[in-house]
Amino acid sequence: MNPVPAVKTLVIDGTDVSASSDQTILDAAQENGISIPTLCHLDGLTEVGACRMCLVELKGSTKLQPACVTLVEEGMEVTTQTPRLQKYRRMVLELLFAERNHVCSVCVANNMCGLQDQAKSHGVTHVRFPYRSPALPVDVSHERFALDHNRCILCTRCVRVCNEIEGAHTWDLLGRGVNSLLISDLHEPWGESDTCTSCGKCVQVCPTGALFDKSKVGGKERKNPDFLSYLNDMREGLR
């Protein structure tokens, strides 16, 4: 049995906040209107701490900690915006843009994209790293949806929502490192997947134009992941 969570008080960016001991720094910050950038995090899904956008500085530690998985502690002093953190966040974004083929102007998610939004807010006007320009396929075998690997940032939100919420576990990753690839079932075309229920949750949680509705054209793929909190509340009997 889990112990009853205690109340902790801490300081985030100079603001005193209180939080329950089972909350993360990110939870506490969001509750208090302090914005910490994220890419792989989504309310309602398990955390993976993979994108490193939410790294924050803690007083007394030289190590940066991901806000999405670090639990609050009494007396903690958190800084979410420093030149160093902003530099690292910009570099994460630059690395993503250089990793695959992100061409916003022809993307279905143009102006509605998590990656693009972060780039805008972090002032990423250009990419200093060599573009890797890998040759990646597009899977349009599904009746309603499509997967464009060129725009995938491997955040695994789709993998998690399919496994944790829909319970289908259609998506997973193949290979490793820069060669990681999102696959459906045992690397079969999405349209031939036995497990996919065509529920479309993966499309809604995808922060970029990697997963999209075939009926949408450039700049029209508006994602709506808000259903997650509702489903989670239902599951826990809160609604």
Next chain:
Amino acid sequence: MEKLMTLEELEQIANERRAAKEKSPRALNVCVAAGCLSLHSDAIKSALEKEVQRTGANCRVAGTGCLGLCSQGPLVSGEPDGCLLKNVAESDAAEIVARLDSAMPERLLCSREQPFFQRQTVIVLENSGRIDPEKIDEYIAADGYQALVHALTEMTPAQIVQEVSRSGRRGGGGAGYPTGLKWGTVAKTIGTTKYVICNADEGDPGAFMDRSVLESDPHRVLEGMIIAGYAVGASQGYIYVRAEYPLAIKRLQTAIREARRLGFLGSQICSAKFSFDVEIRIGGGAFVCGEETALIASIEGRRGTPRPRPPFPSQSGLWELPTLINNVESFANVPTILRRGSEWYASLGTKKSKGTKVFALCGKVRNVGLIEVPMGTPLRQIIFEIGGGVPEGHRFKAVQTGGPSGGCIPEQFLDLPVDYESLKEVGSIMGSGGMIVMDDSACMVNVARYFMEFCMSESCGKCIPCRAGTAQMFELLTRMTSGTATPHDLELLEDLCDMVSNTSLCGLGQSAPNPVLSTLRYFREEYTEHIVDKHCRAGVCECSKLAEVSA
């Protein structure tokens, strides 16, 4: 057979084995660990066996573990005089057996008086090359399992943890975490089900310590694990071995079977209220699975990727239960620590790094092989006395320790005593114990590129800095070696080193820039030469060839 209970019964097995040896004291022990085996030492062993049978000579022929000096293999050691024969071939069998009573041929003799053997202090390797790794009674005759029986019958778990803590033994990870502290944490964590894991997913380029220990003396590792199980309150252990080590796996399987037969594994071991069993889990070839949380994920049957810590495995490990995870060398030290006492163990080594360290000495050095020295032994002694120095005609340039997480140490630090702190100070790490010696034929930019290629292809891909950052660093280093880099690329490379080491999720990414950082620190002029002059002083990089053509 009746299960073993007491020290007396253990002694009886040991005595029987010793008596059998005394009856026929003469023996030829052929190294059948992977190094010599790759030179067909198994064929030499059967040739010797045939020859002994043919001549009717009174001599046993046995297989044994690693004798250490791998570069002179295949090696055969003789009993009872302890002579060592090097570069043995199948065709030498007749001559060796014929001269059992006289002197062995000069060309085959390998002196045990040389510094390679004399300068070592062996704990982990004490039975290596001396016992048959497939026979449990040979291990028992070498005082094996005494520590376990003693621990189970006369010590409390807390006393064992205290002994291990007092020994000062530290782990093989980058930080050298104290083994005793880890044991204590797991022991104190509340829970009825706990696990012990032995990390044998050795994967650093040039490192083969764990493989050799498992092939040469598997019971030592098992004994350490069982003692650990008792000390922390676990009843199940796993050994995670990489699939590339088939011989180590086979020897472990034999050892586990034998240990079960004698009751060292199973229920109510030595009549104590303690049950423990060990299973082998075979790794699928991912370097990152040496990282403890990735290793645990792999044992659980999931994709082998690390997760953020905390929680640490000591609190929430395998199947979210308290888990003790140590590497092969740490477990292999435990029986000796208990048998000879923590005080004795702590008397070896330096102030903060106790005991001994096993190194796989390789690269441009005369004596390639496996060595064990007290912590604090100067690099110069390891490389030039034990290792015999670099082969003639070349000059020592640097030594790489700690694998892809470590760094290159230049000549000016050769008198550095090797311990956790001093290595860290000069930009490298102790790590698992790989030691690659490089001479002036090595290009440091190329070396950095080699390790970056390794990290890039072994990155699991979960976190962005490691996945995309190592790929970018590899690309930038490739530009340098191929002569297309600009000074701006060096700036980018340094920026990435800083970013990847500070933002990556696990140790693999956090330490991936180390080979670049350490070569930049000591050999920066070589980078400049590659970028500005398009020149590689070692003559190994493509950029030199380009410059020649255009000149």
